[in-house]
Amino acid sequence: MxxxxxxxxxxxxxxxxxxxxxxxxxxxxxxxxxxxxxxxxxxxxxxxxxxxxxxxxxxxxxxxxxxxxxxxxSALYPVSLDRVARESGAAAARDLGAALRGSVDDLGAIAAQEDISCDYTKGGTVVVARGAAQVTRGRADVEHDVRWGLPTRWLGAGEARERLRARGVDGASYSPDCARVQxxxxxxxxxxxxxxxxxxxxxxxxxxxxxxxxxxxxxxxxxxxxxxxxxxxxxxxxxxxxxxDVAPVYSLVVATAPLPADAWAQVGLAQRETFSEHRHLVVYGQRTADDRLVFGGRGTPYHWGSSVRPAFEDEPGVHAALRSTLLELLPGLPRDTAFTHAWGGALGIARxxxxxxxxxxxxxxxxxxxxxxxxxxxxxxxxxxxxxxxxxxxxxxxxLPFVGHRPPPWEPEPLRWLGVGAGLRLASLADAEEARNGRPARLGALLGRLTGH
The missing domain is CATH 3.50.50.60 (FAD/NAD(P)-binding domain)
Incomplete structure (x- = not known):
């Protein structure tokens, strides 16, 4: 691999x-x-x-x-438009939402103009909800977007499964404002x-x-x-x-070998939608131009002193968890599905x-x-x-309201290490709590305050 x-x-x-x-x-x-x-x-x-x-x-x-x-x-933004409105006003939040949607189309238009072949396909994104807690949070996300004039909508269980045949789907949110790219x-x-x-x-x-x-x-x-x-x-x-200035946090990714047509008939993604799940610990996937599944997620530990090293891109335990999560999420995948790549990279998080x-x-x-x-x-x-x-x-x-914004600095170590690690742990614990009791996790509210939602 x-x-x-x-x-x-x-x-x-x-x-x-x-x-x-x-x-x-x-x-x-x-x-x-x-x-x-x-x-x-x-x-x-x-x-x-x-x-x-x-x-x-x-x-x-x-x-x-x-x-x-x-x-x-995508037109996603790391903090909610509600928070942007509290800090910069409702008009600024609406402008930002419109600009984010436009940025998806602009990227495709410029790629075409400059003859950049990057497999741009705007199929939108489907985020499945599995269980009552995820349905509650997923519907709340849709209501938030609709309040700000975004075209996100809620899909019932049947329509959600038509897009992504995931296990135990009770519904999904769908946004047209996302394109798959290489x-x-x-x-x-x-x-x-x-x-x-x-x-x-x-x-x-x-x-x-x-x-x-x-x-x-x-x-x-x-x-x-x-x-x-x-x-x-x-x-x-x-x-x-x-x-x-920022805390580097790693996200890891796995990829399957190209899947045959009969496997895709059991998976879905016929419109090349990107996909995720309404869980707290972030996961994300896409169907590539050559019919592979690429699937990634967070959960890798933050490294002391904001270190960024090639060795951190390979976490066998996290890569194994991603493979098993994908196979559990999509029961139509052959159990002997071959995985050919496992990699990672760091992203930047302001305080x-x-x-x-x-x-x-x-x-x-x-x-x-x-x-x-x-x-x-x-x-x-x-x-x-x-x-x-x-x-x-x-x-x-x-x-736009991100212009001129000056995030506060992260705390010095060991507080930075403790705080970022606690956030990742909270996400995992919140998902486990919801799996046990079927209600939105109380820990989720704390996580939301930490992440600006």
């Missing part, structure tokens, strides 16, 4: 784009070659093709979460689009210093720029002075779970991130907002 992401098969760039060889000057330096950094560069060059824009990536483009995720381009194809295609527009992408370029007006690489090269933008997501704590986009026109420093795993389409919207701010041409994206 391969521990490399399925998405990388045949696509990992080789040779890598060269690092800058000598000190230089440009207009904008973007640190981070994932979706946020590349979308920021793409939108900057769209707004002002005369700009000299450089993207610096420590490994290869899409090395982080952008090339490892479950392939959901994420690594998206990010590599976007890097090529940035280069066609005149931007320069440097790989194997680790940044060790970031300050107003310049960045320094591990090779000692200094790039000076009017604007220095950080798009490092889970790797942010590795930069000096940013240790407590208040709220994404942010910031730019200081005085210093030229800017940043975007903190998506809590909901970043495939949201990164496009955040990159657009950051580009509008840098170019001095603020549009609708630059007026």
């Amino acid at each position: 391969s521990t490399r992401p399925l998405w990388w098969e045949g696509l990992a760039p080789s040779p890598r784009r060269p690092a800058p060889a000598a000190d230089d000057t440009c207009d904008v330096v973007v640190v981070g070659g994932g979706l946020t950094g590349l979308w920021t560069a793409w939108h900057l060059l769209r707004l002002d093709p005369s700009l000299d824009v450089r993207v610096l990536e420590a490994e290869h483009v899409g090395y982080g979460a952008s090339g490892r995720n479950g392939g959901w381009a 994420p690594f194809s998206l990010v590599t295609g976007l890097a090529a689009a940035v280069e066609r527009r005149g931007g320069r992408v440097h790989e194997s370029t680790r940044v060790t210093g970031l300050r107003p007006g310049s960045v320094t690489t591990a090779d000692g090269v200094v790039l000076r720029a009017r604007h220095v933008l950080r798009a490092t997501e889970a790797w942010t704590p590795t930069l000096p002075g940013h240790r407590r 208040d779970w709220h994404p942010s986009v910031r730019h200081d026109p005085t210093t030229g420093l800017g940043s975007a991130g903190g998506y809590v795993g909901d970043g495939v389409a949201l990164a496009q919207l955040a990159g657009r907002a950051l580009a509008e701010l840098v170019a001095g041409r603020p549009g609708r994206a630059a007026r």
